[in-house]
Amino acid sequence: MSYEVALKCRExxxxxxxxxxxxxxxxxxPLEVDYDYKQIKLNTSKKSIExxxxxxxxxxxxxxxxxxxxxxxxxxxxxxxxxKKLAEHLGMKNLWIKNDTANPTWSFKDRVxxxxxxxxxxxxxxxxxxxxxxxxxxxxxxxxxxxNMRALVFMPDDLESGKVIGSSIYNPILTMIDGNYDxxxxxxxxxxxSNDWAxxxxxxxxxxxxxxxxxxxxxxxxxxxxAPDHCVVPMASGSLFTKIWKGFNxxxxxxxxxxxxxxxxxxxxxxxxxxxTAFKNGSVNFIPQKPKTIARSLAIGNPADGYYAxxxxxxxxxxxxxxxxxxxxxxxxxxxxxxGIFAETAGGxxxxxxxxxxxxxxxxxxEETVLFITGAGLKTIEAVKDEMNPPxxxxxxxxxxxxxxxxxx
Numbered sequence: 001m002s003y004e005v006a007l008k009c010r011e012x013x014x015x016x017x018x019x020x021x022x023x024x025x026x027x028x029x030p031l032e033v034d035y036d037y038k039q040i041k042l043n044t045s046k047k048s049i050e051x052x053x054x055x056x057x058x059x060x061x062x063x064x065x066x067x068x069x070x071x072x073x074x075x076x077x078x079x080x081x082x083x084k085k086l087a088e089h090l091g092m093k094n095l096w097i098k099n100d101t102a103n104p105t106w107s108f109k110d111r112v113x114x115x116x117x118x119x120x121x122x123x124x125x126x127x128x129x130x131x132x133x134x135x136x137x138x139x140x141x142x143x144x145x146x147x148n149m150r151a152l153v154f155m156p157d158d159l160e161s162g163k164v165i166g167s168s169i170y171n172p173i174l175t176m177i178d179g180n181y182d183x184x185x186x187x188x189x190x191x192x193x194s195n196d197w198a199x200x201x202x203x204x205x206x207x208x209x210x211x212x213x214x215x216x217x218x219x220x221x222x223x224x225x226x227a228p229d230h231c232v233v234p235m236a237s238g239s240l241f242t243k244i245w246k247g248f249n250x251x252x253x254x255x256x257x258x259x260x261x262x263x264x265x266x267x268x269x270x271x272x273x274x275x276x277t278a279f280k281n282g283s284v285n286f287i288p289q290k291p292k293t294i295a296r297s298l299a300i301g302n303p304a305d306g307y308y309a310x311x312x313x314x315x316x317x318x319x320x321x322x323x324x325x326x327x328x329x330x331x332x333x334x335x336x337x338x339x340g341i342f343a344e345t346a347g348g349x350x351x352x353x354x355x356x357x358x359x360x361x362x363x364x365x366x367e368e369t370v371l372f373i374t375g376a377g378l379k380t381i382e383a384v385k386d387e388m389n390p391p392x393x394x395x396x397x398x399x400x401x402x403x404x405x406x407x408x409x
Contacts, residue, residue, distance in 0.1 A: 001043065004064045007206055008034040010308065020123055020203040030304065031206045033064040041254040046225060049217075049256075056111055056214040062250065064210045065118035071147045075110035076214050078102040080222040080370070085338035086351075090358050094368040096228065098219055099341055105142050105166065106376035107135035107297075107344075108240065112211035113200055117143045119207040120198035127152060127197040131188035133181050133236070133297045134163030135344075135375050140200060141170035152197060154184050159296060162379040180291050182302050212240045216247025219370055220257050227252070227262045229367040232354045234346045234374055235266040235275050235320075236298040238309030244372075245312045264318040265362065266309055267353035269293035269328060269345075275306045279320035284310040294325045294383045295345040297375060319362045323352035329387050331355070332377060342377035350374075 006015040011029025022031055044061045052058030056076025060067045079099045087095035103110040113136070117128055128144040129152040130136050137153035144151035151172035155164070156179060167174055177184045185201075192199040200208045220227055227248050233241045245264050252260040268276040271293025278286035286306040291299035303309070313320060323331065331351030336342045343351075354371055357363045377384070394400040 002066050003036040003039045004033050005036050006034045007031040022205045033206050033210050059217045064207045069118045069121040071117045071143050073104045073146055075103050075114045092365050096370045098372045100374050101376035105138040108374040109135040109139040111214050112208045113139040113143050115211040116200035116204040116208035125198035129197045129199045131185040134159045135297055138166040141167045141172040145170040154188050156180055160380045160382050181300050209239045212243035213247030216244045225257055227260050228370045230263045230369040232265050233372045234350045235268050236300045237303045238305030241266050241309045242305050242312055264312050264316045266320045267350045268322045269295035269298050269349050270322040270324050272299045273322040275309050276320035276322040295349050297346045321353035321356045323349050327352040343373045344375040344377050344380040345383050346375050347373040
């Protein structure tokens with residue numbers, strides 16, 4: 001069973017029916033799903049979750065859709081890895097890495113699309129659509145193919161080839177728009193108003209966003225049903241950041257964890273950092289920016305949840321950092337060389353910002369910290385291809401190899 005009861009405005013608190021809507025008709029605030037937590041508490045236990053499938057659907061009672069309509073391609077329940085070499089490099093004693101590169105389309109977007117498509121099918125939609133910086137388009141295309149739905153995906157025309165091909169392989173209707181993500185989102189908002197399509201991050205957004213909460217559920221369960229001291233999360237719209245915090249609060253409130261003293265810190269690229277810039281300026285009101293960064297999956301200059309992300313930082317005594325393109329590449333390489341995880345540019349942002357947060361003393365080296373890695377590196381090889389050591393080139397001769405090998409010192 002599922003226990004969603006209404007959509008609730010995050011600003012004025014008014015409640016609405018569970019429909020394909022995303023903003024309050026009174027104050028225009030964003031809507032999010034509200035649940036019957038009393039019933040969830042009565043019908044959810046650690047044992048019932050642990051006996052569930054090894055995917056995000058083990059948390060079905062906490063999700064905003066009827067599981068009967070699910071399209072399960074195996075999203076979620078990704079590894080939580082205890083870091084050794086990266087932690088040692090940063091001078092940390094207790095660092096974990098939540099590796100969401102292990103999802104079916106190699107990013108955390110499989111979590112949110114799982115929610116959106118289930119709810120879209122519940123509403124009777126036949127077409128699934130999205131505005132995307134790449135990862136979301138990959139996931140929408142894959143889920144729609146599995147469900148035998150038509151996919152319409154819209155992306156900026158300067159995205160990495162891995163993300164374009166990663167959508168095209170599923171044969172969606174793929175449209176590349178001459179502009180940045182904010183331009184793409186504007187076009188899609190107009191299309192959503194005039195077509196009977198389920199846009200996962202527009203009219204399905206309240207349900208879609210709830211999928212990110214499963215990261216909090218998993219981290220708590222994988223830590224032995226407790227919350228960490230600190231989380232470092234990459235930010236684009238800010239939705240992932242706020243929903244992880246919401247997830248921790250929910251499982252505390254229904255009794256699955258006892259205490260919640262987690263600090264939430266966000267990571268952005270300096271070439272698109274409206275949230276981090278506002279934090280450093282001591283403000284909860286961000287100024288939109290025009291993106292210019294290699295971290296295209298985070299390149300949202302006008303983040304829909306930016307204000308709410310800043311409020312979470314304020315509430316949890318968290319922080320925000322930003323990383324240059326050079327620091328992003330260094331972060332990707334450091335994570336790969338130390339932990340064997342090849343992350344996309346968003347992961348490089350997270351690693352680089354974690355490094356700064358530790359160096360500045362914002363994160364104490366004793367704090368149990370979870371670093372969220374949200375997408376795989378093969379999607380963004382353009383960012384690092386010119387930074388690799390050249391291979392040894394030899395004829396098929398062992399002596400030639402040894403001669404070159406000995407030069408390495």
